Amino acid sequence: MFAGIAGRYDLLNHVLSLNIDKRWRRVVADKLRPILDREDAKILDVACGTGDLAIELNEGSRAAITGTDFCRPMLAIALDKSPAIPYVEADAMNLPFPDATYDAVTIAFGLRNLPNVTNGLAELHRILKPGGTLAVLEFSTPIVPGFGRLFNFYFSHILPRIGGAVSGSRGAYEYLPDSVSKFPNQRALAQMMSETRFSQVDFQNLTGGIAALHIGTKGSCP
Ligand SMILES: C[S@@+](CC[C@H](N)C(=O)[O-])C[C@H]1O[C@@H](n2cnc3c(N)ncnc32)[C@H](O)[C@@H]1O
Numbered sequence: 669m670f671a672g673i674a675g676r677y678d679l680l681n682h683v684l685s686l687n688i689d690k691r692w693r694r695v696v697a698d699k700l701r702p703i704l705d706r707e708d709a710k711i712l713d714v715a716c717g718t719g720d721l722a723i724e725l726n727e728g729s730r731a732a733i734t735g736t737d738f739c740r741p742m743l744a745i746a747l748d749k750s751p752a753i754p755y756v757e758a759d760a761m762n763l764p765f766p767d768a769t770y771d772a773v774t775i776a777f778g779l780r781n782l783p784n785v786t787n788g789l790a791e792l793h794r795i796l797k798p799g800g801t802l803a804v805l806e807f808s809t810p811i812v813p814g815f816g817r818l819f820n821f822y823f824s825h826i827l828p829r830i831g832g833a834v835s836g837s838r839g840a841y842e843y844l845p846d847s848v849s850k851f852p853n854q855r856a857l858a859q860m861m862s863e864t865r866f867s868q869v870d871f872q873n874l875t876g877g878i879a880a881l882h883i884g885t886k887g888s889c890p
Pocket of ligand 1: 714715716717719721736737738758760776778781
């Protein structure tokens with residue numbers, strides 16, 4: 669599915685979100701700034717797609733950023749946009765990195781797509797160093813009732829038509845609202861992260877809860 673929409677993915681992201689997706693990725697980079705400023709830090713962007721978050725993290729960063737995704741056409745576009753960033757083709761459920769490799773791991777609009785969210789979180793936990801940070805940017809549940817209804821109408825009825833017409837894959841843009849509706853809300857995801865042994869779990873709503881940024885820390889005990 670992702671291979672089929674790779675060529676139009678960036679355009680549709682920016683058009684369908686009125687460019688708000690760029691602001692959301694900037695929030696992730698701002699949050700991780702203390703780690704990005706460290707020359708010795710290693711950061712992995714999982715399910716990196718066409719590389720937009722990896723590129724945002726890399727901007728002005730002293731840390732080493734790597735991107736990974738299992739979809740080769742997505743990675744080809746990422747590499748074309750940012751040849752200086754290393755990209756690794758891999759399944760997020762079984763990453764080819766040793767335990768305790770990264771100071772921070774990010775995943776933007778990727779966790780929802782994994783076949784098992786708990787096992788996916790456990791895999792991200794495994795590759796983080798003790799004390800390392802996980803940042804999950806994902807669609808979430810709007811918190812303002814009237815706005816939520818309006819947004820859900822747009823998301824379920826208008827977005828699939830535009831996305832389908834431009835990408836040629838209506839199914840991919842019907843899958844989007846469907847997968848978001850099945851994904852845990854802000855509090856439930858925070859709870860799942862805590863149950864996957866992340867500590868100091870916290871989240872911030874973005875654009876009235878359309879998206880949320882969850883942050884968790886891998887404790888010092890393995
Ligand atoms: C909605 S895109 C998000 C891309 C990018 N992170 C962004 O912010 O635009 C979801 C990405 O997750 C990737 N993905 C889904 N399941 C995956 C898995 N099991 N392993 C690795 N990548 C996966 C897809 O290939 C796709 O590139």
